[in-house]
Amino acid sequence: MAANSASPFGQFYALFKIHKGMKDGAWPTRPVCSDVTSLAHGLGKWVNEQLVPIARAQKSYFKDSFELKKRLDTLVLQPNELLMTCDADSMYTNLQTEPNLREVTEYIRSNEHRFKHCNIDALIEALPLVFRSNYFKFGDLYCHQ
Numbered sequence: 001m002a003a004n005s006a007s008p009f010g011q012f013y014a015l016f017k018i019h020k021g022m023k024d025g026a027w028p029t030r031p032v033c034s035d036v037t038s039l040a041h042g043l044g045k046w047v048n049e050q051l052v053p054i055a056r057a058q059k060s061y062f063k064d065s066f067e068l069k070k071r072l073d074t075l076v077l078q079p080n081e082l083l084m085t086c087d088a089d090s091m092y093t094n095l096q097t098e099p100n101l102r103e104v105t106e107y108i109r110s111n112e113h114r115f116k117h118c119n120i121d122a123l124i125e126a127l128p129l130v131f132r133s134n135y136f137k138f139g140d141l142y143c144h145q
Helices: 041-056 065-073 097-108 120-132
Strands: 009-018 030-032 135-138 141-144
Touching: 041 120, 097 120
Parallel strands: 009 135
Antiparallel strands: 009 030, 135 141
């Protein structure tokens, strides 16, 4: 928290996508809103720690690309089956906060018997605080995302 004394807000910056190559004489960038210096960071970190076991309990969860590769190596497709991939474009900027909060809350409530590792009421109360409190600084501009 001592590092937050100068600015209790997250920071906005851009990373160059050097793996994409230059386009029209410029490097494409990926915007980043880091909340590491924000006041809400501690609560967000706790929420993440509570959600990780819930995410890992999903049938569709896999830890990383190595685990995915291992699963795909053993996958047997029937002649009439296809394996397809896709890539999300601007996924996080297109997520709608309110419907997602409702869905996550409903899922956790209806499955709370499976998730004894945390205080469900505290988690559900913390979720909107974290998702609605993303304030960040870009130069001398302060924004709410």
